[in-house]
Amino acid sequence: MRQPFPGGAVVLSIDMEHMWGYLDCLNEAAFRQRFPAAIQTQDMLLANLVAAGLSATWFVVGGMALGVALLIAFCFAETKIRDPMFRLSLFRIRAYAAGNIAGLLGSIARGGLQFMLIIWLQGIWLPLHGYNFADTPLWAGIYLAPLAFGFLLAGPISGYLSDRFGQRPFTTSGLLLSAVAFGGLLLLPVNFPYPLFALLIFINGVGSGLFASPNTSAIMSSVPASQRGVASGMRATFQNSGTSLSIGIFFSLMVAGLATYLPLTLAAGLRSQGVPAGVAAHASHLPPVSTLFASFLGYNPVQNLLGPGVLGKLPARNVQVLTGKEFFPHLITGPFHHGLVIVFSAAIAMSVTAAAVSLLRGKQYYYEAPAAAAAVPPPAPASVTSGASNGKNGRLPTIPEVRDADAPGPPRL
Secondary structure: OOOOOOOOOOOOOOOOHHHHHHHHHOOHHHHHHHHHHHHHHHHHHHHHHHHHHOOOHHHHHHHHHHHHHHHHHHHHHHOOOOOOOOOHHHHHOHHHHHHHHHHHHHHHHHHOHHHHHHHHHHHHHHHHOOOOHHHHHHHHHHHOHHHHHHHHHHHHHHHHHHHHHOOHHHHHHHHHHHHHHHHHHHHOOOOOOHHHHHHHHHHHHHHHHHHHHHHHHHHHHOOOHHHHHHHHHHHHHHHHHHHHHHHHHHHHHHHHHHHHHHHHHHHHHHHHOOOOHHHHHHHHOOOHHHHHHHHHOOOOHHHHHHHHHHHOOOOHHHHHHHOOOOHHHHHHHHHHHHHHHHHHHHHHHHHHHHHHHHHOOOOOOOOOOOOOOOOOOOOOOOOOOOOHHHOHHHOOOOOOOOOOOOOOOOOOO
16 A cells, blocks of 8 residues: 655754765765765855855856856766765656756745845835834844744645645645745835735745645655655755755845946935045945845944944934934835845746646656566465266266285185
8 A cells, every 4th residue: 555755744854854864874885985976065065155255256157167067077976876865866756856846946936035025124114114223133033923824834734635635736836826925025015014015925935835845745755765865865955955046046136136226326315415425436336235234134234334434524414314214225225126026026937937847747646666576376286176077976086906916915706
């Protein structure tokens, strides 16, 4: 009898999950074979981290190219190792490949969402509603609680129902529901009414919950039981990689959107408050990342840009306006909304693509081990049947007794 992988179980994923999946059958010989692949993986990640930290364009492009080359080398090396970390042969299973691809795209679509919403709240919405910049990190987490509630509510329910009705309807509808929530956030004004914002992020959390548990169940049920440890590690790697990629992609898209309009808007706003033109031009051409992270960490971005040296030379009234709760939010509203349009449009596209991949995974699939070769039946013992073939009236035919002529016996007639 086929036993589905329990999708209704609440599984807490930690960052070391993929390691335990890889180490489920680790031994000394396997370690010696896996060590070169582990070094390649480390070099690949290091190259991407270095690329992310460098500001020169050719260094970034070179680092990304090196990371891609090492990824290709890693995949090639894994095909030559007896005990690979990544069993690429598992991707021949349609349900497994589709589940991991959909999971990767879904992680990219929603991984950086929380950071974008936090910056939206901390940099614009909360200060406009009277919160000090130093208090915005705490309140941003509180106002984002509906996102977690939606996920916690939908996850166990979808896992239980998917075990009965199949995973594909829940994974596909969850991704489409997330895309609808992204579209709603895209249409919101920057200074939004909170009940509508809470409803949209709750819907997004429900969509993520509908997708996560059934997709995990579909992935794990599609592989042999002996390979579930490796399959779980690969699934977790795709999910964590998607989240990491999402943060980089979303921030890059946001910075690209801000860089289009923020310099002119910032320079004009600073000059209007008496900031010297040269200082305003210099501050406006600083990377937008500094402005984003200042608000993300709970600092007043304008105060961080100008510093006490410039603010000390300005009239008190202008300083009060520049460092107040409304100057920076009003200043960044237009450029930030332009960045949000780019970010959420990309998230919608990835969610819809992931839903299409999930829809093409096929019907509910459980891996079944090949049937063992049928054993040769032992020869049946000779049976005695009745009828004409065994003598008259169904009696056994008599076999004449052969006796030795010299042996004593009854007298012959």
